[in-house]
Amino acid sequence: MxxxxxxxxxxxxxxxxxxxxxxxxxxxxxxxxxxxxxxxxxxxxxxxxxxxxxxxxxxxxxxxxxxxxxxxxxxxxxxxxxxxxxEELSDALSGEGATATIRLGVPEDFAGGRTTRLLAVFSREHPQVKLEVSSGLSRALGDSYDRGELDLVLLKQRRGSRDGVACWPEPMCWVDAASAPAFAQNPVPLVAFPPRGLYREDMIDAIEALGRRWRISFTSSSLGGLQAAVADGLGISLLPARAVTAGHTVLGLASGLPLIDSIERVLLHRPSAGPEVKALAARLIRMLGQEQD
Incomplete structure (x- = not known):
């Protein structure tokens, strides 16, 4: 046969x-x-x-x-x-495990610090809830949410792209190395997220508007990688203001580079989300709201 x-x-x-x-x-x-x-x-x-x-x-x-x-x-x-x-099958066969699962997606730069401390406290207070946390680029997280693979997601987006349960502005800064600036180089070296990553097109459009030539000198999907590359003098970048480090210098309006104020953070979950998802969302909203104060 x-x-x-x-x-x-x-x-x-x-x-x-x-x-x-x-x-x-x-x-x-x-x-x-x-x-x-x-x-x-x-x-x-x-x-x-x-x-x-x-x-x-x-x-x-x-x-x-x-x-x-x-x-x-x-x-x-x-x-x-x-x-x-x-894992769900294993839990079902053992008769043990969580009674609810929350699949949370956050940008890479939120997958630590205050966020992980908040998640640890939430897990201790809700032992019946199993947390599955994914991090990555906002575009990929948004695609996963649209496919139903995530229950709750924090994204960075252009203002008004999606309606969420809460949103906050994301102030941006042009940054160069404090010790070995690269902005005067020709072409201007750019440190950027991969293609389709947020901020990349804004950077290119701004440099071309100045009549300057440019090249991509370093690409990484990790915010930490971009921060290090700029600090080491590999090029300039456009980063969230909260990501500026002691190794950076901020390029002000005198450089000719424009103010970028079109980026925001948005938290999403579906109207049909369960009480556990909404409880975690409320905690994230409080934490992110405090950062704006």
Whole structure:
């Protein structure tokens, strides 16, 4: 009997999918290996095996980081859902575990500090709730929310792009290195998020409006990576005001660069969200509102 085409399709090992998700979340293989209590070479082998099964390159591997390709983002969405379903099945069979799950998405620069402390307190006070937190670029988080993969999401967006349960302005600054400024170089080196990332087009439009030539000198999906690249003199960037560090100098209006006031943060959940989601949203609203005071 002939074997059907469907029976020849690849079966994706959850262990391989977990390796990919962890590398994407950690931004690199070294940190992912530490989180999974494995070695960097083992994690790399698992990702390469997954790429062989998928027939596509899933990660762009840089010197300091690893970030998903476009196809990798698609695989990540499915991988997170498959891993979540596996955990739900395990909980159901054991008769234990949380009675509710909240899938939260936050930009990379909010996945720490006050946010994680708030989530830890929320988890202790709501032991019946299982939190699944994802971080990444706002555009990717928004796509995941639209696909139903997230219950609650904090995004950075152009003002008014989406209506949320709350929103706050996101003041922006043009920054250069304090010790080795790059703005006078020709062409102007730009430190930016990957294509389709927020702020990137604003930067290019502003430089071209000045009649200056430009080049992308450094790209990273990590805000920390961009901050370090600017501080080390690799180029100028447009960053949230709260991301300015001692290694930066702020380029004022005298530089000719325009004020960018079109960015905001917005918190989203569906009207049908359960009480646990709304309770967590209320806490995030209070925290983010305090930052504006």
């Amino acid at each position: 002939a074997t059907s085409a469907k029976s020849n399709r690849s079966l994706f090992d959850l262990d391989l999918l977990r390796a990919l998700v962890t590398v994407a979340d950690c931004g690199g293989f070294t940190a992912a290996a530490a989180r999974l209590h494995s070695t960097q070479s083992t994690i790399s082998q698992k990702v390469r095996r997954l790429e062989e099964l998928a027939g596509h390159r899933l990660l762009d591997r840089g010197v300091r980081d690893a970030r998903p390709t476009d196809i990798g983002e698609t695989v990540l969405g499915y991988a997170r859902r498959m891993l979540a379903l596996n």
